[in-house]
Amino acid sequence: MTSHLLQVTNLSVDFHTAQGTVHAVKNVSWHLDRGETLAILGESGSGKSVSASAIMNLIDIPPGEIVSGEVLFNGLSLLKMPDADRRRINGNKIAMIFQDPLSHLNPVYSVGWQIAEIMTTHGMSAEKARLRTLELMHRVGIPEAETKINAYPHQFSGGQRQRLMIAMALALKPDILIADEPTTALDVTVQAQILSLLEELQQETGMGLLLITHDLGVVAEVADRVVVMNSGEIVETGTAAEVYKNPVHPYTKKLIDAVPGGGEMAAPLDTGIKPILEVDRLSKHFGSFIALDDASLTVLPGETVAIVGESGSGKSTLAKTLLRLEEATSGAAFYEGRDLVTMAPSDLFELRRDIQMVFQDPTQSLNPRMSVGSLISEAFVIHPEILAKDKWTARVQELLAQVGLDPDHVHRYPHQFSGGQRQRIAIARALALEPKLIICDEAVSALDVSIQAQVIDLLNRLQAELGLSYLFIAHDLPLVRDFAHRVVVMQGGRIVEQGPVQQIFENPREDYTRALLAASLHPDPEVQAERRKERQLQEAE
Amino acid sequence: MASQDTDTLVIPDAPRPIVQILRMLWRDKFAFCAAIFLLIVVFCACFGPLLFEDIATKQNLRGRNAPPFDFSKDWLFWLGGDALGRPLLARIMVAAQNTLMVASGAVFFSLTIGTALGLIAGYKSNLTSQIIMRMADVIMSFPSLLLAVIVLFMLPPSVFNLVIVLAITRIPVYLRTSRAEVLEIRERMFVQAAKVMGASSGRIVFRHILPVILPTMLTIATLDFALVVLVESSLSFLGIGIQPPEITWGLMVAQGRPYLTSAWWLSFWPGLAIILTTLSLNLLSNWMRTALDPVQRWRLEIARKKK
Helix, strand or coil: CCCCCEEEEEEEEEEEEECCEEEEEEEEEEEEEECCEEEEEEECCCCCCCCHHCCCCCCCCCCCCEEEEEEEEECEEECCCCCCHHHHHHHCEEEEEEECCCCCCCCCCHHHHHHHHHHHHHCCHHHHHHHHHHHHHHCCCEEEEHHHCCHHHHHCCCCHHHHHHHHHHHHCCCCCCECCCCCCHHHHHHHHHHHHHHHHHHHCCCCEEEEEECCHHHHHCCEEEEEEEECCCEEEEEHHHHHHCCCCCCHHHHHHHHHCCCCCCCCCCCCCCCCCCCEEEEEEECCCEEEEEEEEECCCCCCCCEEEEEECCCHHHHHHHHHCCCCEEEEEEEEEECCCCCHHHHHHHHHHHEEEEEECCHHHHCCCCCCCCHHHHHHHHHHHCCCHHHHHHHHHHHHHEEEEECCHHHHHHHCCCHHHHHHHHHHHHHCCCCCCCEEEECCCCCCCHHHHHHHHHHHHHHHHCCCCCEEECCCCHHHHHCCCCEEEECCEEEEEEEEEHHHHHHCCCHHHHHHEEEEEEECCCHHHHHHHHHHHHHHCC | CHHHHHHHHHHHHCCCCCCHHHHHHHHCCCHHHHHHHHHHHHHHHHHHHHHHHHHHHHHHHHHHCCCCCCCCCCCHCCCEEECCCCEEHHHHEHHHHHHHHHHHHHHHHHHHHHHHHHHHHHCHHHHHHHHHHHHHHHHCCCCHHHHHHHHHHCCCCCCCHHHHHHHHHHHHHHHHHHHHHHHHHCHCCCCCCHHHHHHCHHHHHHHHHHHHHHHHHHHHHHHHHHHHHHHHHHHHHHHCCCCCCCCCCCHHHHHHHHCCCCCHHHHHHHHHHHHHHHEEEEEEHHHHHHHHCCCCHHHCCCCCCCC
């Protein structure tokens, strides 16, 4: 029993909220050995982070309460230990990295100072700590560490910041590294780099790696064993390959089925139709920075065009420019023959009905102080010609039913819904204007995988029923594969490749597209293992 | 008056009937007491001068600096008498009118004008914003007391002029806060969503931005209330504010100052009235912030539980 490096036995954690007690984690047991990678897989609210927080003493008590269970680290009970002893273990023996490195780095200190601080607080001399900091920064792959040691967090990219967080976590050579969604906020190509860095470091130091994630692809890439959690309980454990190949629990099956990228690809639409949107050499400059460079594309009626790219590729700028949230620097965009870029405000107001947008995060795109009814009927207030006032309630309820929500929930507020339901509200709001083209800016990337699939289904159904066109902006290639008719790949403000979905996925022409495809993670550990080998071969060459 | 302002604000914003609001008020016992106290103060302000004007201004030299808690006397003397033997309780009730008129008037005007300018400065173009902000800087850098002295020497020291002067000096506080909030909120996604739907600037400002910043502004307003009462008293003290025989709470505090060592109650009771009014306003605005926010409202809707 005590031979495991870290052992969690029958851990139960409750949170006492005003709305009643929430059993965040119920009787959870798992263990982690030296040199092993254990992934805790689960969707939001599954309690996957709670047991890690219990280990790091990060649960606020109250409202939290550890009801039962034990956490043994090298045979020592962490939960019964006095706080002073525990602080000696935290950061020293057990270190943690988080999802969003920017919010965990202090903006007013240089990164070198912050990394060194961990070592100086644990009793190392400043001189030695600086040398070790340099060494660590080299190790995690920060170029020109000697000059960058005095730089501040905002001067690094997202991936570099995560590397710095890793350097910080590794400063004292911990036995265990807990990584809570370490790559969720990063681009796919960067994600692959960070994951392989973690793996290398693990092999070097022999530490145990506890990885908390929602992404089956990440599990397939790095995990030896996996624990699947659903609403506070462990539903399945096993080696990563085993769980993927022979899932026993229905929840695991559902999770694996929901992963996009396995379905049939849509055939391209007949090109004989007149396009609904024609973007012609559209550019947007912010000062000397070129955010969007000569972008040209077309969207046919009833077609889904996906724009794929990493952060900073200009895909959101394209959407904003089309909606005139940003003014274009040059170029034109013809919607049914009329130029959106030069259109007068009064014409634009009419066109707002035809082109709608669904935003990334429904929590932010819905005004928290408005009820669902007033959110959706705002469309009718702004465009009174759509509907007479006495029919508003009926229409709102009809729209709610159409997106799969309970029509009686008109008086509720956004916070009373789950993330997926909120996105449905946002879609209902867009539909209220009876648009022909909907621009979806990362519309499903903030949602859990199974919810993602449902929202995509909804969008597909609405397209079939109403003949909508979608301009679907995403960073997730597998998702786009099952959904889009055509794909546009963007990088650094330019369109590098566009074509029918089958061509992009099966015969990509450009190196960048190939790199993107290679970096996206497949949920099957075996497929992922092969890809990894290929990658390593390429690197060796 | 101030409490009337706040009460009427609750009603149009909350979608539920008045019973619901009263029930939510009952759940927060502090806010409930505060509301009752403010109702009493408002009542005094409305009817105090009508009922007690004569008694409050009648000299009674035998009762000079009469100590409080002498229950053998008339109930108006229970809080003691002032330097001219006038009953303090009656004077406080009469003074409530002037005090509330000056304070709530000044707070109301500075709140509305400051917030409106802040909304414009935050939402409009750079140039308009710059002009408004520099004007605010001018007001802020000008000593407010000096401004008051200049204006009130030229104009007669009436309640209205006092309100104007006090309102002008307090505008920058609201202006700067609301502008800062607007700058943040206008970048939020739901504002962009409204723009995409074709909402006009007016609609975005009043329907989407104003409701979000209003609780902050009201909280500042309640804090400002006490400050304005005290500034008004110092102006009266300098002889350019409200002048005797007119009375305000601040003026009463100032008048009691020479007797602080011998008759503390002269300044204490009106001071207590100022403190309690401000405290009540604070409690009520705190309650209102929760009640107006749909995300927080459940705290008042569910029964209070012991921790």
